[in-house]
Amino acid sequence: MNTAHDADALLVDDLPAPRHSRRLAVVTETYPPEVNGVAMxxxxxxxxLNRRNHDVQLIRPRQPARATPPSGHPVVDEVLTKGLPVPLYPNLRMGVPSKRALVKLWSxxxxxxxxxATEGPLGWSALQAAQHLALPVTSDYRTNFHAYGKHYRLGLLSKPIMGYLRKFHNxxxxxxVPTEALRQLLAERGFERLSVVGRGVDAQRFDPARRSAELRASWGAGPDDLVLGYVGRLAPEKNLGVVLAAYEAVKAQQPGVKLVFVGxxxxxxxxxxxxxxxxxxxSRSGxxxxAHYAGLDLFLFASLTETxxxxxxxxxxxxxxxxAFDSAAAGELIHSGVNGWxxxxxxxxxxxxxxxxxxxxxxARLAVAEAARATARRLDWGDITARFEGVLESAIARAEPVFAMQGLQPAA
Incomplete structure (x- = not known):
């Protein structure tokens, strides 16, 4: 019996299989330095995906300031298309129809x-180009555009917008989709092939240790003063009138309460x-x-348009x-009175x-805040990326028999 030989074989057999690198095309009409949830x-x-050794080709509109991925890991291949300002959101850009260019690129x-990632003109062009080339396609449902109608006097367009989104994703x-509740809602409205992939959070950056007495003093708040706050876009769809009403109600009981808007x-x-x-x-970043989050005592989030x-x-x-309202991430993650309200x-x-x-x-507020931190620490971006990768791999696997029937070969 060759013990040394057997031991070597055992060591080799126990090594994990090497990760199969994929060539991934990611199309999005918003990306940093734009500041919004989809971009970030x-x-x-x-x-x-880069960290997991995939070859990522990022396709997005050209922006006034060049984007840099927040981690410092470079995008392997970046393709910039023509961009135009988004109506009602002048600081954001959207792509233009680009099917012919994408067909040429992917050929x-x-x-x-x-x-x-987004269902705008560039996203629609990408869908058409991918289907023209018989490429598997996955998508994100990230923004409830149809729910914005009542805030921008576009109520009559709600049904047509939902119809377009259903056609796009189907x-x-x-x-x-980011939550099970949204998956169920969209399934009831005729959306098909839905997979729940949540969102992570950087619990090293967003940390109570960043609380700053100097920053709070700049708001006029002392160590024992209560500070209410909101972070995000200051826009009608965020339901900020409710935040003001809540602030006024607290102020009637605690005249020294402070209110901070970040965004x-x-x-x-x-x-x-x-x-x-x-x-x-x-607007604040990084x-x-x-530090602005950590300086708040109560975060008031009244939006009902979030995915x-x-x-x-x-x-x-x-x-x-x-x-928050029992909706979106709050409804999924918060147990009222335990880690939030x-x-x-x-x-x-x-x-x-x-x-x-x-x-x-x-x-009670301090106990809830501590429990909220514990919940957030479990939302690791590495786990989210692995789930995202799993959906991509499933789409590729389903496409392989089609490739074989049509005489096509997956990317080498």
Whole structure:
């Protein structure tokens, strides 16, 4: 018996199989330095795919300032297309129809799968080009465009928009959604092949340790003063009138309470007029943004148009107690009274009353904030990227018999 030989064989057999690298085309109409949930989460996914040794081709509109992935890991292949300002969102860009260019691009360098993050003109072109070339396609459902209608006097367009989104996603091999509740809602509305892939949070960046007495003092808040806050776009679809109502209710009981808005948008002037005592910090990013979260005591998030709401998990990771409607990420992650507080979806009086209760009980607020931090620490981006990768691999596997029948070969 050759013991040494057997031991060597055992060592070799126990080694994990090498990861099969894929050629992935990722199409998105928003990406950093643009600041929004879709852009930031897509940057994390692209970075994660690079870390997992995939060859990522990122296709996006050209922006006034060049994007840099937040981790410093370069995108392997970046293709910039013509971009135009998004109506109602002048700081964002959208792509233009580009089917012919994408067909040419992918004919020369064929990807294993095309992933489309947004459903705009560039996303639609990518879907058409991929289907023309018989490429597997996956997509994200990330923005409830149809729910924005009542905020921008576009209510009559809600059904046509939903019809377009259903047509778009049902032409894909899989559509990723961030919560089980959204999966069920879309399934009821005729969406097919839905997979739940959540969102992660950077719990090292968003950390209670970043709380700064100096920053709070700049808001006029002392160590024991209560600070309510909101982070995000200052826009009608964020339901900020409810945040103001909650602040006024708390202020009636605690005159020294402070209100901080972090972000910018078309409602800033209106909010400043309605709440002249509030502090408007403007747009923040990176560690500066994390310090602003950590300086808050209660995070008020009244939006009902989110598919997820990354700000919820960022606030939780920052050790900030959250008051939100039972919707999106909050509805998925928060157990009311344990690691946050929930109001019935759309019940504004309930939201105000819940905020008033949370503001009145400091000990309970601190316990909830600690539990929120523990919840957020479990939302690791590495796990999310692995689930994302799994959906891509399933789409590729389903396409391989089609390749064989048509005499095509997957990307080498």
């Amino acid at each position: 989460s897509m940057a994390r996914v692209v970075d994660g 020369l360098k064929r990807p294993d799968v095309v992933h489309i 032409r894909c091999d899989a559509t990723m 910018d948008g078309p409602m800033r002037a209106e909010l400043a007029a309605r709440a002249p005592q509030a502090h408007f910090a403007g 560690d500066d943004l994390a 997820f709401g990354n700000v919820t998990t960022e606030a939780m990771a920052s050790g900030c107690a959250v008051v 929930l109001a019935g979806a759309g019940r504004e009086e309930d939201f105000v009353a819940t905020t008033r209760v949370a503001a009145s009980h400091r000990a």
